[in-house]
Amino acid sequence: MSDRPIVGITKPQDGDNLAYAAIALAVRLAGGEPERLTTGMSxxxxxxxxxxxGGGSDVFPPHYNQEAIEDAHYDRGRDEMEMYWARTARNTDLPTLAICRGAQVMNVAGGGTLYQELEGVFEDIDYPSTLPGHVLYRKTIEMSDGSLIRDILGKASVKVNSIHKQAIAKIGKNLVITAREQNGVVQAIEDPSKTFYLGVQFHPEFLTYRRKFRRIFDRLVAAAHEARATSAQSQS
Structure with missing residues (x-):
C-alpha cells in the first residue's frame, strides 16, 4: 500500500476536466493520491x-423540495453518488472537502436547502459570468472565530474567487455556517463534531498559487494520514 492516502474526487462522467486536474494537482502537492470518482464505475x-x-452542474431541486427549472441541466446519477458519499463520509468521519456544487450537495445531504437564484435574495451580486471574470474577480469573505476554515486560512477575512450562481439557504442539520460574504451569501459550512468536514462555495483549486489556499488541501491530506494511521492501529 502506498504511503500516500487515497483522496477520492467526484466529477461528472464527462467534462469538468480542468477543475478535476486542478484539484488532483493540489492533492498531489499535499502528499495525497487522487482517485477519480464518477458514475461510470463501482x-x-x-x-x-x-x-x-467537486463542482459542476446544479443539484436537482426536488432533493430539497423545490421545483426544477425548465431546460436546466441536471446530473441525477451524480447527485445520487455524491449524496451517498456526503452522508457516508459524515457517518464514518471520513475527512471531506466539498467545493462549490459540492458544498451545496453537502448541505442538501444534511437536510438543508438552496437558493436557485441569487437575484432578489441578496444585494451586490453582480458577479462575473465570463471566463476572464471567473479567473480575475475576487470578493471578500468573513470567517467565524474558532472555525476550521479560519484556522486553516489563518485570518478573519480573505478574498476568494466567484464561480457560482446558486447559494446555500437553510443550513442542514448539525452543520454550521462559518464564512459569509458581506452581502450574506454563505461561503463555508462545517460539521464541528467531525475531524474534517468542510464545504466551501469558492474554488480553492484555482487559488493554489497562494499558500493559504494550498493549506486547505494540506490539512485534508493530513487528516487522511491520521485516519489511516488510527485505523491501522485498531486493526493490529
Missing part, C-alpha cells in the same frame, strides 16, 4: 482515505 466500493466533492 463508486460505492472505492477504497478512499478522504473525499473531495
Amino acid at each position: 463508486w460505492r466500493e472505492a477504497p478512499i482515505d478522504a473525499l473531495i466533492i
Whole structure:
C-alpha cells in the first residue's frame, strides 16, 4: 500500500476536466493520491482515505423540495453518488472537502436547502459570468472565530474567487455556517463534531498559487494520514 492516502474526487462522467486536474494537482502537492470518482464505475466500493466533492452542474431541486427549472441541466446519477458519499463520509468521519456544487450537495445531504437564484435574495451580486471574470474577480469573505476554515486560512477575512450562481439557504442539520460574504451569501459550512468536514462555495483549486489556499488541501491530506494511521492501529 502506498504511503500516500487515497483522496477520492467526484466529477461528472464527462467534462469538468480542468477543475478535476486542478484539484488532483493540489492533492498531489499535499502528499495525497487522487482517485477519480464518477458514475461510470463501482463508486460505492472505492477504497478512499478522504473525499473531495467537486463542482459542476446544479443539484436537482426536488432533493430539497423545490421545483426544477425548465431546460436546466441536471446530473441525477451524480447527485445520487455524491449524496451517498456526503452522508457516508459524515457517518464514518471520513475527512471531506466539498467545493462549490459540492458544498451545496453537502448541505442538501444534511437536510438543508438552496437558493436557485441569487437575484432578489441578496444585494451586490453582480458577479462575473465570463471566463476572464471567473479567473480575475475576487470578493471578500468573513470567517467565524474558532472555525476550521479560519484556522486553516489563518485570518478573519480573505478574498476568494466567484464561480457560482446558486447559494446555500437553510443550513442542514448539525452543520454550521462559518464564512459569509458581506452581502450574506454563505461561503463555508462545517460539521464541528467531525475531524474534517468542510464545504466551501469558492474554488480553492484555482487559488493554489497562494499558500493559504494550498493549506486547505494540506490539512485534508493530513487528516487522511491520521485516519489511516488510527485505523491501522485498531486493526493490529
